[in-house]
C-alpha cells in the first residue's frame with residue numbers, strides 16, 4: 001500500500017512530513033475568490049496558482065499557511081502536492097445553509113474531495129494516510145476508525161459509472177487512516193521543540209480563521225488579527241434565511257461578535273474543537 005502524509009499547514013502534520021517517510025505529501029488549500037481577502041504578494045500568488053493549476057486569489061486560513069507550505073517543501077526537500085476544491089464562496093452558494101459541527105460539508109468539499117480526486121489520479125487503490133493526531137488524541141483517532149468499513153478503510157461517495165445518461169454513484173474505498181504520532185507516543189511538546197529554530201514559518205493558529213469550531217471569544221480575537229477574513233464569514237450569515245448564523249445552536253452571529261469589546265486576556269492555546277483530521281493539525 002502507498003503511504004500518504006496528509007498535510008494541513010499545522011506544526012503537527014508538518015512534523016509528520018519532516019519525520020516520517022511517505023510516497024506522497026498532499027495538502028488541500030481552502031480558497032476564496034473575494035478580492036477583499038486577496039493574498040498580498042503577487043509573485044507568491046502566481047506560484048500558488050501554478051501549483052494549483054488555477055487562479056489563486058486568497059485563502060480563508062491565515063495567509064501564513066502559504067509560507068508554511070512553501071518553507072516546508074524546501075525543508076523536507078520533497079514535493080508537496082497542492083490540491084484545492086471549490087472556493088468557500090462557491091461551496092456556500094450551492095448549500096442550503098451554513099455548515100456546522102454536524103454538517104461539515106466545507107471540510108468534505110474543500111479538503112476531502114480534492115484529496116480524493118488527487119488520489120484517484122495518482123494512486124487509485126487503497127492507500128495508508130498518515131493523520132496528525134497526537135499521543136493524547138486517541139479519542140479523535142477512535143472516532144475516525146469508527147467511520148471505516150469492515151476492511152478498515154474509509155469510503156468516499158463518488159461517481160462510479162453511468163446509468164443511461166445519469167451518473168451512477170457508489171462508495172469507493174480509498175483511505176486506511178494511520179496515526180504515527182499515537183503509535184510513537186509523540187506529544188505536542190516534542191513537536192513544538194522540534195520546530196524551534198527551523199526555517200519553517202507557522203501561523204499563530206491554523207484552520208479557517210472563522211471556523212465555527214472556534215470559540216466565539218476566539219473569533220473576536222481572530223477579527224483583530226484578520227478583520228477582512230472574519231468580515232467575509234460575517235457576510236455569509238443571514239443570506240439564505242434570517243436565522244442562518246455561524247453559531248446556530250447559540251443563535252449567535254459573527255456580526256454580533258465583531259461588536260464585542262476586546263477581552264484583556266485570552267487563552268492562547270488550541271481553542272478549537274475541530275477533529276476532522278484534515279483541517280489545521
Ligand code: SF4
Nearest residue numbers: 106107207208211279
Ligand atoms: S477549518 Fe472549519 S470552516 Fe474550514 S473547512 Fe475545516 S471545518 Fe470547515
